[in-house]
Amino acid sequence: MRPFIVAGNWKMNKTLEEGKALVREVLARFDQPPYGLVVFAVPFPLLQAVGALLSERPGFSLAAQNCHHEEKGAYTGEVSVDMLASVGAKYVIIGHSERRQYFRESHEQLARKVNLALSRGLTPIFCCGEPLSVRERNNHVSYVARQLRASLFHLSEADMCRVVIAYEPVWAIGTGKTATADQAQEMHAALRTLLARRYSPNTAQLIPILYGGSCNAQNAPDLFQQPDVDGGLIGGASLKAEEFSAIIRAMRF
Ligand code: PEP
8 A cells, every 4th residue: 555645845944943843843733643654845954953853753754855966076055865865864855846947957857866866765756747838738647747757767666666756736836726636636547547557557556646736724635535646745834833734634544
């Protein structure tokens, strides 16, 4: 069975003290481990401190929001997968639409990041999703299929089973405009069909596919009830302890 995952992507928000306070507030709301897995994807300078807060808490884990596509070297200001692993990150978001858009990250760079993350034992949370113009032309499935083919489908079946996919329609990220539960289910089912064709039906069933895009405490229960939605990648709503905790509680059993 694939795991159910709720991951909070803080983006460029929270100082060290603010971040620790938020994590403490979320943890305080859970006496028992959550039903699925909760991941905090925090800015680089907060990784170690947040990791320390999560270390004794089963069901809670730590992610980075990006990594560089080279192993090491003269890349001022960049962060390598080895550095992330050394401070306790278990997951790394790769290919977020903001990275693709503002930092012009290419399919090829993303493929290299995925390879490097897997080689160091980190789980990539690989983001894909179509802009509004593509959705309006009804080309969303083929657009996202291309993103997967270009950056993931070179992987062996064993490596593919170690990847988490996040479907995030670009028009829904940070806009307050969520995909309907039906739109999310349609795309997630289409992604699973692609995985089944490229790998095998069994592998397709093992890979978690998260939904992201203005997911909040109100719409999470509906989205999470969809059979191919295995959790959420949550931006804005992960910055408030009460709301993020409500989304965690909406995990499907
Ligand atoms: C995201 O950044 O991955 C995201 C889904 O953001 P938001 O929830 O704010 O739309």
